[in-house]
Amino acid sequence: MYEVIHDFYEKDHKNTLYKKGETYPKEPYNADPERVAYLQKDENEYKVAFLGNEIKKESKKKSSKSDSKE
Numbered sequence: 001m002y003e004v005i006h007d008f009y010e011k012d013h014k015n016t017l018y019k020k021g022e023t024y025p026k027e028p029y030n031a032d033p034e035r036v037a038y039l040q041k042d043e044n045e046y047k048v049a050f051l052g053n054e055i056k057k058e059s060k061k062k063s064s065k066s067d068s069k070e
Helices: 033-040
Strands: 002-004 008-010 016-018 051-054
Touching: 002 033, 033 051
Parallel strands: none
Antiparallel strands: 002 051, 008 016
């Protein structure tokens, strides 16, 4: 998943609107690595990048401390 840093319509996702602060891609779409690389660069007709860095899913490990000392 990637952070959207500028609003845009994704032509490869049936013109789905992505707004700043949302994540890319939305369900049920997948992220094509070539498309992501293009959207992260400002080398396009709009001179702006649309996607930021990849958002890593944090593994939420719950601490299983057992404070039951006998």
